[in-house]
Structures are given as structure tokens and as C-alpha cells.
Amino acid sequence: MTEITPEALPAELHKAADTLTRLLSKMDESSVAEASELPGWTRGHVLAHLAGISNAMARQLEYARRGETVVLYDGGMDGRNKAIELAAGHSLARHTESVTTSVGDAVAAFDALASDDWQARIAYRDGTVFDGGLALWRELTIHASDLRLGFGPETWSRPFCEHLIGFLAARVPDSYKFVLQPTGLPQLSIGAGGTSIAITGMLTDIAAWLAGREPSLGSLRATAAADGVDLPELLPWPAGQSATR
CATH class of the missing domain: 3.30.1050 (Nonspecific Lipid-transfer Protein; Chain A)
Incomplete structure (x- = not known):
């Protein structure tokens, strides 16, 4: 089994971000409130979560650069869940801006890392910046499939x-x-x-x-x-x- 490396991960994050951009362009206003693959969640919930996890991971890197750690979400899981519920019903334009900006900022933060930065500690899973990058790759890829917009697991790379x-x-x-x-x-x-x-x-x-x-x-x-x-x-x-x- 081939192991992904810190050197290869940024390119994979860009691919995942580009996929999300394409999927957002396929949506119309009514599709935001339609069901996703996740029970009880609309596509709006998934988009709100994608923006939230991207912002959260970018913040992990911001603190790691200072030699500090911070919880992934303000308010923990309760705070995360409340934020998703509040944002789920936003308009397509607002979701598009939020997801595009937050994902773009997170990917840019990983692009800016030096080789030694990948092993800096973060609070997420009591791990490293590299662990956080892998987590963002999983989140972007899996939840893109959850949107039910023609990018199912059959499109996942080896x-x-x-x-x-x-x-x-x-x-x-x-x-x-x-x-x-x-x-x-x-x-x-x-x-x-x-x-x-x-x-x-x-x-x-x-x-x-x-x-x-x-x-x-x-x-x-x-x-x-x-x-x-x-x-x-x-x-x-x-x-x-x-x-x-």
C-alpha cells in the first residue's frame, strides 16, 4: 500500500478543493435544501460543515506556527453542531462564498508549510500538522461524495x-x-x-x-x-x- 507523503499531500488537497468548486457550480438554489447522503442532513448541512472544518483546520495551523495548540472547534462538538445548524439554510451564493473562501484559505495554509512544519503539534487527535492535512483530505473528499452530485465513492483515487x-x-x-x-x-x-x-x-x-x-x-x-x-x-x-x- 502506497503511503501519502507531506510532499504529495498539497496536490491532493488542491484536487479535492477543485472538485468541490465544480460541484458547487452544478447546484441551483433549490438543491441546497435537498437531502444529502447523510441521514438528517441536507446539502446545506454538508456545505456548512465543509466550511467549518476548513476554518478549524486552518486555525490549527495558525496556532501550530506559534508553537501553540487550540481546540478544533470553538465550543467543542456542541459549538460545531450549532454552527452547522445555523448555516445550513443559507443561500447558495452564501454557501459558495463561504466554502470557496474557507477551503481556499485552508489549502493555502498547507501550501505555505516548510518541510519541518509538518511535524508541529496540533490539538486535533493530539497529532501533527500532517495528521491535520490528511484529515482535511478525508473530509473534503468524502463529503464531496455526500453531496449526491455525481461524485460518489467510485471516483475516489487509489x-x-x-x-x-x-x-x-x-x-x-x-x-x-x-x-x-x-x-x-x-x-x-x-x-x-x-x-x-x-x-x-x-x-x-x-x-x-x-x-x-x-x-x-x-x-x-x-x-x-x-x-x-x-x-x-x-x-x-x-x-x-x-x-x-
């Missing part, structure tokens, strides 16, 4: 899927090992339990399933000891702010 699978290995229950068999690609294993389950299908479908999204290129197949079984239940998203909502 590097993104492989990163996401590694990150979401924490969702494998303790008793299981998943032997992932993506079509046409080498197999890989995640989890360290004693019961092996083989998951076969397209790489994008495997990544989507681990991320709690609907596979879109075909059905995944799970087998244990050569017998077909149901896809196993997954553990919650890794602790910290989640891209599931």
Missing part, C-alpha cells in the same frame, strides 16, 4: 482509498482480521483478530464500506472459511472528529 483503508483499520472488531481482496490489485489485511474474513470487491467499494458509505460499483462479498457470510458490523469511526457526520 491513493485516497489506500490511505482511507489504513486509517479506518481501527474500525475492524478486535476478534477479526479482514483480508481485503480488491479486484485486480494485491490483497491486504487489516485487523489482528483470530477470525479471518475475506472482503472481495472493487477498491472504491471496500473503502466506501469502511467509511460507512454505500458501495456504488457492485456488491461486496464476504467469505469466512470459504463460506459466504454477511459483511461484519464495524466499530465506530476512530476517536476524534469524524467524517461520518
Whole structure:
């Protein structure tokens, strides 16, 4: 599995930001209030969240440059949720301006990093600036698919899927090992339990399933000891702010 590097990550962030810009241009006023892929959330909720997480991550970098840390969201998760609810009903023009500005500022902040800056500490997941960049990549890419505007998980790149699978290995229950068999690609294993389950299908479908999204290129197949079984239940998203909502 290829590991994304700090040197390669800014280009991936630009691609994700460009995708969002294209998707925003496909929307009209009525589509803001239409349902997204996330239960209980409209596209407006998703757009409000994208602006919020981008602003929050840019602030992580601002403090990291000073050798300080700050909580991801003012008011914690309650503050985050209230801000999303307040902004969800904004007009398309206001959402477009907010998302374009906040995402652009966040990506520019990562562009401006020197090589040594990537390992500076941030409060997000008690991690590094690099961890924050990876998180923004996940948020922008996954939530672009949640908008239901023709950019589903089937469009996710191989590097993104492989990163996401590694990150979401924490969702494998303790008793299981998943032997992932993506079509046409080498197999890989995640989890360290004693019961092996083989998951076969397209790489994008495997990544989507681990991320709690609907596979879109075909059905995944799970087998244990050569017998077909149901896809196993997954553990919650890794602790910290989640891209599931």
C-alpha cells in the first residue's frame, strides 16, 4: 500500500478543493435544501460543515506556527453542531462564498508549510500538522461524495482509498482480521483478530464500506472459511472528529 507523503499531500488537497468548486457550480438554489447522503442532513448541512472544518483546520495551523495548540472547534462538538445548524439554510451564493473562501484559505495554509512544519503539534487527535492535512483530505473528499452530485465513492483515487483503508483499520472488531481482496490489485489485511474474513470487491467499494458509505460499483462479498457470510458490523469511526457526520 502506497503511503501519502507531506510532499504529495498539497496536490491532493488542491484536487479535492477543485472538485468541490465544480460541484458547487452544478447546484441551483433549490438543491441546497435537498437531502444529502447523510441521514438528517441536507446539502446545506454538508456545505456548512465543509466550511467549518476548513476554518478549524486552518486555525490549527495558525496556532501550530506559534508553537501553540487550540481546540478544533470553538465550543467543542456542541459549538460545531450549532454552527452547522445555523448555516445550513443559507443561500447558495452564501454557501459558495463561504466554502470557496474557507477551503481556499485552508489549502493555502498547507501550501505555505516548510518541510519541518509538518511535524508541529496540533490539538486535533493530539497529532501533527500532517495528521491535520490528511484529515482535511478525508473530509473534503468524502463529503464531496455526500453531496449526491455525481461524485460518489467510485471516483475516489487509489491513493485516497489506500490511505482511507489504513486509517479506518481501527474500525475492524478486535476478534477479526479482514483480508481485503480488491479486484485486480494485491490483497491486504487489516485487523489482528483470530477470525479471518475475506472482503472481495472493487477498491472504491471496500473503502466506501469502511467509511460507512454505500458501495456504488457492485456488491461486496464476504467469505469466512470459504463460506459466504454477511459483511461484519464495524466499530465506530476512530476517536476524534469524524467524517461520518
